[in-house]
Amino acid sequence: NRNAAIFNWPKKYSCLLLCLDASRPWLCFWILHSLELLQEPIPAAVASDVCQFLARCQSPTGGFAGGPGQHAHLAPTYAAVNALCIIGTDEAYNVIDREKLLDFLWSVKQPDGSFVMHVGGEVDVRSAYCAASVASLTNILTPKLFENTTNWILSCQNWEGGLSGVPGLEAHGGYTFCGTAALVILGKEHMLDLKALLRWVVSRQMRFEGGFQGRCNKLVDGCYSFWQAGLLPLLHRALYKEGESELSQQRWMFEQQALQEYILLCCQNPTGGLLDKPGKSRDFYHTCYCLSGLSIAQHFGNMDNHYEVILGKEENRLAPTHPVYNICPEKVAQALQHFLRMPVPEVSRQPGGSGEDRPSDTAAASSSADLQS
Amino acid sequence: MAESEEEVDVLVQRVVKDIANAFKKNPSIDEIGVILCPEARYNRSPIVLVENKLGVESWCVKFLLPYVHNKLLLYRQRKHWLDREALVDITCTLLLLNPDFTTAWNVRKELLQCGVLNPEKDLYLGKLALTKFPKSPETWIHRRWVLQQVLNQVSTLDHNKNQQQAEAVQADAERNEQLSDRLARTLRQEMKVCSDAAGRYPSNYNAWSHRIWVLQHMARGNVKVLHDELSSMRVWVSMHVSDHSGFHYRQFLLKELIAEICKRPAHTSTSCSPQRGCSTVPEGSPCPHSCSHSNGEPSGQEAGGEEDSHADFTTVLQLFHQEMDLCSDLIQSFPGHETLWSHRRHVFYLWDQWVREHQHSCSRGSDCKLIHLTDPDPGVPEISSQSCAGQGHGVNGQKHASEPMEVDGLFLPDPHNSKRLKRGVLLPCPPTLPTELSFVSSVLGGCCNTEQRHFALAYRKWLDTVIGLQS
Numbered sequence: 139n140r141n142a143a144i145f146n147w148p149k150k151y152s153c154l155l156l157c158l159d160a161s162r163p164w165l166c167f168w169i170l171h172s173l174e175l176l177q178e179p180i181p182a183a184v185a186s187d188v189c190q191f192l193a194r195c196q197s198p199t200g201g202f203a204g205g206p207g208q209h210a211h212l213a214p215t216y217a218a219v220n221a222l223c224i225i226g227t228d229e230a231y232n233v234i235d236r237e238k239l240l241d242f243l244w245s246v247k248q249p250d251g252s253f254v255m256h257v258g259g260e261v262d263v264r265s266a267y268c269a270a271s272v273a274s275l276t277n278i279l280t281p282k283l284f285e286n287t288t289n290w291i292l293s294c295q296n297w298e299g300g301l302s303g304v305p306g307l308e309a310h311g312g313y314t315f316c317g318t319a320a321l322v323i324l325g326k327e328h329m330l331d332l333k334a335l336l337r338w339v340v341s342r343q344m345r346f347e348g349g350f351q352g353r354c355n356k357l358v359d360g361c362y363s364f365w366q367a368g369l370l371p372l373l374h375r376a377l378y379k380e381g382e383s384e385l386s387q388q389r390w391m392f393e394q395q396a397l398q399e400y401i402l403l404c405c406q407n408p409t410g411g412l413l414d415k416p417g418k419s420r421d422f423y424h425t426c427y428c429l430s431g432l433s434i435a436q437h438f439g440n441m442d443n444h445y446e447v448i449l450g451k452e453e454n455r456l457a458p459t460h461p462v463y464n465i466c467p468e469k470v471a472q473a474l475q476h477f478l479r480m481p482v483p484e485v486s487r488q489p490g491g492s493g494e495d496r497p498s499d500t501a502a503a504s505s506s507a508d509l510q511s
Numbered sequence: 512m513a514e515s516e517e518e519v520d521v522l523v524q525r526v527v528k529d530i531a532n533a534f535k536k537n538p539s540i541d542e543i544g545v546i547l548c549p550e551a552r553y554n555r556s557p558i559v560l561v562e563n564k565l566g567v568e569s570w571c572v573k574f575l576l577p578y579v580h581n582k583l584l585l586y587r588q589r590k591h592w593l594d595r596e597a598l599v600d601i602t603c604t605l606l607l608l609n610p611d612f613t614t615a616w617n618v619r620k621e622l623l624q625c626g627v628l629n630p631e632k633d634l635y636l637g638k639l640a641l642t643k644f645p646k647s648p649e650t651w652i653h654r655r656w657v658l659q660q661v662l663n664q665v666s667t668l669d670h671n672k673n674q675q676q677a678e679a680v681q682a683d684a685e686r687n688e689q690l691s692d693r694l695a696r697t698l699r700q701e702m703k704v705c706s707d708a709a710g711r712y713p714s715n716y717n718a719w720s721h722r723i724w725v726l727q728h729m730a731r732g733n734v735k736v737l738h739d740e741l742s743s744m745r746v747w748v749s750m751h752v753s754d755h756s757g758f759h760y761r762q763f764l765l766k767e768l769i770a771e772i773c774k775r776p777a778h779t780s781t782s783c784s785p786q787r788g789c790s791t792v793p794e795g796s797p798c799p800h801s802c803s804h805s806n807g808e809p810s811g812q813e814a815g816g817e818e819d820s821h822a823d824f825t826t827v828l829q830l831f832h833q834e835m836d837l838c839s840d841l842i843q844s845f846p847g848h849e850t851l852w853s854h855r856r857h858v859f860y861l862w863d864q865w866v867r868e869h870q871h872s873c874s875r876g877s878d879c880k881l882i883h884l885t886d887p888d889p890g891v892p893e894i895s896s897q898s899c900a901g902q903g904h905g906v907n908g909q910k911h912a913s914e915p916m917e918v919d920g921l922f923l924p925d926p927h928n929s930k931r932l933k934r935g936v937l938l939p940c941p942p943t944l945p946t947e948l949s950f951v952s953s954v955l956g957g958c959c960n961t962e963q964r965h966f967a968l969a970y971r972k973w974l975d976t977v978i979g980l981q982s
Contacts, residue, residue: 207588260652297860298853306727307720308759337977345965354755355850356714 162204163195163218168426170224174466175429175456185225192218193233200238200245210242211256216268219275223473224465231476237483240278243269244485251286252304262303263294267316270323271463275470277477279323288326291317295330298354299338309338311352311365318372319462327376336377339369340392347404348396349415350431359414360405360424363431364464367392371434371461388445394435398449401432433459441467523578526571529558530607531600533565540565542642543607545572565607565639572608579605580612587614595627603636606650610640616653623660630657634697638704641718645711651721654704658697662728665694694729698736701725706747709757719756723763737768741830745837752845758854765830765861772826773869824869825938831862832939839950847962852970862942863978947974 166188173180194206195218201210202218222230246253246265253265266287273279293305294317300309301317318335321327342350342362350362370390378385405412405428411420412428437458438445448455460467534540541563548568551557557568567575579601585591586598593601599622602615610616619636622628637654640647701722708718730736741764748757838855845851940946951971958964 260655297857303716303720306723306763308716308756310716353714353716354853355753355848356755 163192163202163214163221164204165422166192166221167217167224168422170221171459171465172422172426172429174224174469175433175459177457180225185227186229188221188225189227189230189233192222196233196235196238197242198238200235200240200242209256211259212246212253212265212268213255215239215242216271219272220463220465223275223463223469226469226472228476231473234276236276236278236477236480237485239272239276240283240483240485243273243278243283247283249286251284251288251290253287263291263301263313263317263320264303266291267320267323270320274323275463275473275477277474277480278483280482284324288321288324288329291321292326292329295335297334299331299334299336300353301335308353311339311342311350311362314339315365315368318369322372322376322462327372328380330376332373332376332380335369336373336391339366339373342366343392343397347400348393349400349404350397357415358400360401360412360431361414361427363397363401363405364427364434367397367431367434368461368464387443388438389447390434390438392435394438394447395449397435398432398447398454401428401435402450402454429456430459430464432456434461519574519578522571523575526557526567526575527579527600527604529556530565530567530604533558533560534603536560537563539563540639543567543639544643545569567608575604576608580609583615583618587618595622598622599628606636606640607643610637610644610647610650613649616649620653620656623657630661633657634700641704641708642711645708645715646717648717651717654721655724658701658725658728661693661697665691698725698729701729702740709747709751709754713751714754714756716756719760722760726763726767732771734768734771737764737771740764741768749837749841752841752848753850755850755853758850758857761834762854762857762861765834765858768830769827769861769865773823827865828938828941831858831865831942834858835862835942842954842963846958846960847966849962849966852966856970856973859942859947859974859978866941944974944978 170180170188192202195202195204195208195214197203197208197210199210201212202215203210204214219234222233243253245257246255246259246269248254248261252261252263253269254261255265255268270279270284270287273283290305291301294301294303294313296302296306296309298309300311301314302309303313314335318327318330321330341354342352343366344351344358347358349358349360350366351358352362352365367390370392374385374390401412404416405414405424407413407420411422412425413420414424418424433456436446436448436454436456438447444458446455457466459465460470463470537560540560543565544567546559546566546568548557548570551568551570557571559566559568582591582593583601583605586593598618602618605612605615606619619628619633623630623633634654634657637650637657640650644650702725705718705722705725709715709722712718726736726740741761744757744761744764748754748761751757835855835858838851838858842848842851842855948971951967951974954967955964958967
């Protein structure tokens with residue numbers, strides 16, 4: 139007796155993008171990813187504009203900043219690389235200065251395996267994910283760059299089964315996704331206590347609302363549709379690789395239908411866009427992550443074994459998203475294909491600094507990035 | 512009504528000055544806020560100071576914020592010069608309106624480093640910003656930077672002072688425990704700031720994470736502080752029974768305390784309780800309540816491995832027991848809160864782990880005459896075999912072979928053993944799998960709250976599947 143429907147919001151987004159209100163790499167990513175999930179083509183002129191804008195956000199010393207002229211930061215770096223891979227043209231790929239990007243990653247690498255978010259900034263597990271994501275997509279990843287990172291991420295898993303921002307803190311959806319996805323990229327996800335993680339994340343789906351909470355005893359939030367539900371495909375694959383025999387061939391280990399209901403019925407703004415929960419206002423961040431979560435809930439499996447559960451009309455169907463990078467799988471494949479043809483840049487670096495003259499350590503002039511977790 | 516650029520300029524500069532003057536006039540301002548006031552009252556300042564509260568009328572924010580924001584960015588891009596005083600005032604204004612503006616905090620870092628600002632100013636500004644923006648990540652991050660500067664200063668002074676001392680008596684751990692006045696004050700202030708922020712926003716991850724950071728950096732290994740925090744937090748968590756972060760903080764305190772207790776030898780030569788906050792407590796001594804010599808015998812002499820592990824075990828058991836007690840009490844008083852059950856799981860899990868680790872060290876032959884919980888000694892009604900894991904099962908559910916009680920019997924109530932309870936040792940029953948299961952049954956028996964039932968059943972399932980299956 140429930141009617142699920144998607145309103146016609148694609149056009150709204152094209153307009154906003156054309157206005158280039160997207161003044162930061164995050165906005166670029168959130169909007170572009172939403173469009174690709176909605177299977178809305180991106181006009182070539184817009185794509186080119188975005189490329190040029192992101193090029194201006196790239197720091198001369200490597201990595202991307204929150205805006206032109208600011209210092210690089212891992213979060214907008216992640217967003218920029220993802221956005222460029224979604225665009226997927228040669229122009230987009232060529233924006234990325236791979237050598238400098240590697241320099242930047244080294245400059246934020248810490249001896250204990252962790253990464254600070256920007257030079258002089260603080261450590262948390264998101265940084266490892268951002269670093270692993272961009273390094274793997276652009277083929278600049280070396281084992282040395284991620285030395286000790288695995289152990290550091292593992293130390294973020296606590297008794298609850300989830301991961302915290304830094305070792306010793308409370309388990310949290312956003313950080314758990316980042317830590318797990320980073321380990322998947324590094325090929326070390328089996329070192330987590332997968333069963334404990336599974337127990338934790340499935341307990342985060344709310345029995346009444348159908349959506350996910352970020353932590354125990356907190357309220358539901360649409361964005362966790364991706365950060366939390368997105369863990370199930372990763373866990374499914376990891377357990378499968380361990381030889382787990384009881385895994386379903388058709389469903390993830392969460393209530394896919396209930397999540398779709400929550401997103402479609404509770405998280406839509408009547409004039410377009412998605413949101414946290416009823417009563418909240420829409421924003422691009424929630425639009426991106428609600429749609430990403432909806433996509434996860436609709437699509438099981440991979441290219442070889444694909445099974446769909448679409449709630450409501452067929453028009454509700456979104457494109458599948460890659461559970462590690464959260465851009466469409468074809469775009470991931472395409473980017474990898476492009477960058478794997480290039481040699482890994484040779485950089486012999488020590489963690490924690492590139493030796494160049496910088497303004498004082500603590501006076502990084504970047505304004506805060508919009509990454510929310 | 513369109514303002515000309517000059518008018519805006521004049522207005523904003525005046526507002527910035529008004530704010531600065533408000534602080535000069537009243538250094539005890541303790542809260543900030545925006546006053547809903549859509550239209551400017553003719554010729555009146557939008558800055559309102561009443562008692563210790565500073566308000567900004569909302570109509571001016573739309574002029575104020577972009578203007579100062581822009582000014583600061585221009586300064587940063589070296590397109591516009593601002594003198595130090597202007598920088599202080601402008602960043603102050605900015606951060607009270609938008610404390611996540613990292614650039615402004617970074618400007619203040621520079622001012623701090625060249626001595627224009629002192630750290631207390633920024634701690635104060637941050638505290639104010641948190642009254643309106645209790646989660647603000649950048650505020651907490653800046654706060655840690657400032658505290659680190661303070662710590663660096665103190666440790667430099669400390670180092671110099673110690674070098675001058677003729678007797679090199681003090682061990683590191685002891686110096687840890689004797690916080691300098693300044694540090695102690697700062698620590699107390701940080702706890703208050705965290706507590707206030709936690710009260711302003713439920714499950715405030717950033718506030719609690721900061722609190723943990725402060726203890727790790729300013730009170731490392733300080734058993735007294737850990738105990739104090741644990742006891743002062745009882746009331747707070749009892750009033751915030753859904754605050755998962757608050758309970759997680761208790762879990763952190765427990766873990767740290769236990770690690771500290773087990774790290775050092777416990778000198779049982781004094782009889783003061785940590786709760787009474789003895790400043791004469793010697794290094795590392797948590798002095799368990801029920802020191803085994805409450806019948807008046809001198810206790811100082813037997814400092815040896817056996818007594819040490821006895822005192823350790825007693826203290827640890829008491830801590831866990833108190834925590835489980837608190838948890839049971841809250842679960843029964845406030846049915847249907849997931850956090851309370853999650854806390855119970857964690858505490859039990861911690862206890863279970865601790866027991867496993869120490870079971871090994873006990874079976875290595877040390878003489879553990881600690882607990883003889885076997886006997887339903889009629890003279891000690893508090894401890895009955897029924898409530899204490901009967902049937903010869905240990906915490907992990909395994910049946911132990913018949914071994915001498917001394918080695919194996921940490922909490923193994925072998926009903927066939929007829930050893931007497933050690934007089935004067937009134938130890939609480941350790942939590943065990945069976946006692947937990949019976950707790951669940953008693954909750955299920957008495958409750959009609961659906962959520963409570965659900966959580967109780969889930970807890971039982973966890974006990975069976977996770978704890979029960981551990982070898």
